[in-house]
Amino acid sequence: MSVQDLYQQKRRSADDAIALLKNDDFIIVPTGVGEPPALLTALSEQRRRLRNVRVAQILPVRKFGYFDPETTEHVRHVSFFYGAASRQGGKEGWIDFIPSYFSEMPALIARGLIPADVVFAMASPMDPHGYFSLSLGADYTMAALARARVIVLEVNPNVPYANGNCHVHISQVSALVESSEPVMEVGLPKIGPVQQAIGKYVADMIDDGSTLQIGYGGIPDAVVMQLTSKRDLGIHTEMIGDGILTLIESGAVTNRRKNYLPGKMVATFALGSNKLYRFMDRNPGLEMHPVDFTNDPYLAGQNDNLVAINATLQIDLLGQCGSESLGPTPYSGTGGQSDFVRAANRSKGGKAFIVLPSTAKDDSISRIVPTLTPGTHLSTSKNDINYVVSEFGVAQLRGKSARQRAQELISIAHPSFRDELRAEAKKLNLL
Secondary structure: OOHHHHHHHHEOOHHHHHOOOOOOOEEEOOOHHHOOHHHHHHHHHHHHHOOOEEEEEEOOOOOOOOOOHHHOOOEEEEEEEOOOOOHHHHHHOOOEEOOOOHHHHHHHHHOOOOOOOEEEEEEOOOOOOOEEEOOOEOOOHHHHHOOOOEEEEEEOOOOOOOEOOOEEEHHHOOEEEEOOOOOOOOOOOOOOHHHHHHHHHHHHOOOOOOEEEEOOOHHHHHHHHOOOOOOOEEEEOOEEOHHHHHHHHHOOEOOOOOOOOOOOEEEOEEOOOHHHHHHHOOOOOEEEOOHHHHOOHHHHOOOOOEEEEEEOOEEEOOOOEEOOEEOOEEOOOOOOHHHHHHHHHHOOOOEEEEEOOOEEOOOOEEOEEOOOOOOOOOOEOOOOOOEEEEOOEEEEOOOOOHHHHHHHHHHOOOHHHHHHHHHHHHHOOOO
C-alpha cells in the first residue's frame, strides 16, 4: 500500500480520533504551540465519557475546556512546567506536577517512569516518502512515540517541515486529523529599562564566535537585541524564537565557528511568530532534535564558548536560585536552566548567566535574599552558579568562597536593600 493510500485510510475527524482513547490513558502532548488544538478541543468536549485520562505537557499555551477543576476525575492535566494556562490549577492543586530536568524527560518516558499510552501532536504535511515533521516540539515527544499504543497527528499546512530527528512515518500513525488554522503566535516579552540594563551587561561579555542558548523572557530577549553587531555567533538552544530570528537576520548568526555541529542551528521546540515558522520550513541550516540531545550537558558542552542565558525569580547569598516557585507556590518549572548552566560550565570558554531584576513589586521586595524563601523550589544549585547579573552589575560566583559570594551579590542588589542584606549576612556568619 502506498503512503498516500495509508494517509487516506487513517484520516479521521477529531471526534473519531478521541474514540481511540481508553480510560486511564496517559496522553503526551508537545511543548507550547506543538499542542494540537482540534484534538484537545474534541477531548475537552468529550471528557465526561472518560475516566482518569491524563494529559501531560510542558507549557500549555491555550486553556482548553478540560482545564476544569470540576471534571478532573475524567481528564486531568499533568504539568512538567507551568504556564499561564496551568499555573492557577497548580496553585489550587487540581493540576498535577512532575518535576524533572528537561534533558532527562525522554529517558523517564523510555524507562516507563512517565507513562506514554497516547501521543497527540501537531505535525507538518506528509512528505513524498511518508514522513511528517514534529518541528514545533520534538522535545520528549519523540521518546513517547516509541512507547505509545496510539499516535494521533493533527496535520496542518501551517506547521513547518523541519530537518533533524523530529520525523514520524505514516506507518507509525494510528489516526490523522486535518486542520488549517494558523499556528498560534507568541510575541516577544516586554522589555523595559531594567531589562535593557541587564541585557547590556551580558551582551558586553559575549564574544564574537560564541554559541548561544537563550531562555524565554524579557531579559534574555533584551540581551539578544544588543547582540546584532556581533559576528559569527552560533545557536545551540532548547527554544528557537523571534529573538534568535532577529540575530539571524542581522547577520550576527552564521554558525561557522561552532566546533560541534558547525553550520547548524539546533533547538528542540519553537515559540514565536508566523515569520519564524516560515523560516523553519525545510531550512538546511536548522535542525530540531529531541531534548535529550539539545539539552544534554555533555553534548551541548562540546560547543566551545557556549553562553547560557536564563532568568531566575530569587537568589540567596550562597548563589542558590529559586527559578520556578514563589516560596512554595508553583510558578513555572525546572525546564532546561540547570541543563544549560552545567553545559556552559563544561564548555571550553563557556559562560552561564543567571539574570534577574534586583527587586519585585515596585522595588518593595529584594530578589537577592539572605536565604531563599521557605518552600522555594531550588532550580540551580550553589555549585553550578557562574555569573549573576542584575541592573546594577555582574557578580561572578564560581570558585568564590561563601563570604566572597555574599559580597558580590550584595554589590549588585538594589541600593535600598544593601544595608539590610549586610546585616543579615553577618547573622549568617557570611560577613
